[in-house]
Amino acid sequence: MALRFELLSTHSSGARRARLHLPHQTVETPVFMPVGTQGTVKAVPQGILEELGPDSQGAQIILGNTYHLYLRPGHDLIARLGGLHKFISWPRAMLTDSGGFQVFSLSGLRKISDEGVRFRSHLDGSSHMFSPEHSMDVQIALGADICMAFDECTEHPADEARAAESLRYTMAWAARSLNHFRANQHKVPWHKEIINSDGTLGTQSLFGIVQGGMYPHLRRESAERLVELDFDGYAIGGLSVGEPRELTREVISTVLPLLPKDKPRYVMGVGFPDEIVEYARMGVDMMDCVIPTRAARHGLLFTSQGRMNIKNRQFAEDQNPPDPACTCPTCSRYSRAYLRHLMQTGEPLGGTLNSIHNLAFYLTTMANLRRELEVNP
């Protein structure tokens, strides 16, 4: 069976607390998912990722990027080696995106048709085609617990005609994704090895993605038609593409009420710590973002006292931990002065230690919210 969504409580704000039973892990929501673009959450060893956050619970679920893994090392290779979990040695839950967003980011290098998207590799310029069917084949080969329908991410700003045309692709591709996924999801050699905690055979789940640009009526149409198709969960895509934050919030609040209460809701590609809390309070169950790791590699730390650019001269002799309220491996051992030195000298350990802290901060932020929701039901 696919995922089982166990709703524990719904709050007056709209926030929900739930358990997402996936083949590799039962995930407590609201949850933040670190991004492991190329089969690694950049610069952080898996063993450390498993122990971050409060109670050393670690990351429950991480992302892999279909576009990148398709190009290198290739989904066929990963399938032959037993799937992405085994390839990267990650025993917990994983989610793969559809490749749509990455292809969207290539802009000049892609061409969209009813069939799908033809694009040139950012690595060597070679020509490739992603269709809904191909994206499903790749994601089935990767074997993540949750797959995403192949969508067309609408840029911002986009006029209504462009947003409507983009949505037409997304909706047609959603149906084709679902059909192809249902017909082929068992076609990996190891599929019978994945067993749910209740003894049933674990299978991959497929989420639909709501698009429609910043147009409420297109977003509503997208959500309603996707719900009719009956996915295992629903994502809101096409956000964090440069729009002001009020618009992000507006789109989320437009779409959420149209999604079924008994299935998970995922907002893709957000955000800063205060954003993920805000959207979780609105009723979002899952979020992912590269911000904690990307910012870390540039020296930007998120702390209980706000943002901190650790490269600033003011930290040169600061012996305090980056965040005195944090118990992560970085804050438990190292000073601001040392982290600044690592960034100033371009030492790779700087990116690693900063990423460890930022991810711990994100995971702790969500864990604190879950606890708050539990204590104040």
Added chain:
Amino acid sequence: MALRFELLSTHSSGARRARLHLPHQTVETPVFMPVGTQGTVKAVPQGILEELGPDSQGAQIILGNTYHLYLRPGHDLIARLGGLHKFISWPRAMLTDSGGFQVFSLSGLRKISDEGVRFRSHLDGSSHMFSPEHSMDVQIALGADICMAFDECTEHPADEARAAESLRYTMAWAARSLNHFRANQHKVPWHKEIINSDGTLGTQSLFGIVQGGMYPHLRRESAERLVELDFDGYAIGGLSVGEPRELTREVISTVLPLLPKDKPRYVMGVGFPDEIVEYARMGVDMMDCVIPTRAARHGLLFTSQGRMNIKNRQFAEDQNPPDPACTCPTCSRYSRAYLRHLMQTGEPLGGTLNSIHNLAFYLTTMANLRRELEVNP
């Protein structure tokens, strides 16, 4: 008191087993010392470094580079923050080089006189002067357990006149280093906080460095004169500068018999795994080298089955651990296929996981040799 050298056994080959009692750590020799150039063993978190190798003993002693730390973040800053151990959060033993070798590597950017070496920073071209006295001041400020006399590293090849002139600098600077070190070694604010395991006040030790190029009579002269000065230990420098390995061996075997049996002997900047075993069997107690970490970042792994370029295509689908005989965190968890993928994609985790394995291999190599010497005295 400075270090205490406890000789446990001497073998017919010349190999010795000993304990080196230093303020921060009792080091078992023969020992390999990972290099932490800028206050970090590149790409490896300190917590992992503490648990590498057999019995999770970890690295007992690591190096810091005086030249690099002088430039960034500056020895005065490190002194104000309580010394290098505290700054980088490394509670075990440390050794700092004198800066002489790094300045030597600058070649075109330096000018040597009796006073010392004037050089230009590789970072911004600014002009600096390292004299024996200044090198001692910097190393006292850094506070490592073992400091090195300021020497002039002779290039290879060098004719006899050049080698003799270079040695003249080294010998004059050795005496000045020792005098200045003895007079000033307590001039750090935290020096009374360092206590040996037997309750005595822990102080820094100073090693002299034997130079003389590839000329046996110059090497002999250097060793004999240094021994008269009575250092806490003796290093053989000016090796691994491009000479053939027979010559390295010859210099070591010329010098070792001239050094006192009751003090530690350190060959600087070597080598490959088979070299460090060979030199240890000749009676060398301590060695350091960047090879394990530098090679790792380029995908070269040292294993029980020999060298392995993990980037080779043949490993693309190889699910074996890098070294099936190794129990390090990398070999316990990851496959050759995954490590290759990380290198192919330029992911920072590749350098980290490879470095962890190579360092574990070096530490295990020395631990196995120590065990062999213990079992067959």
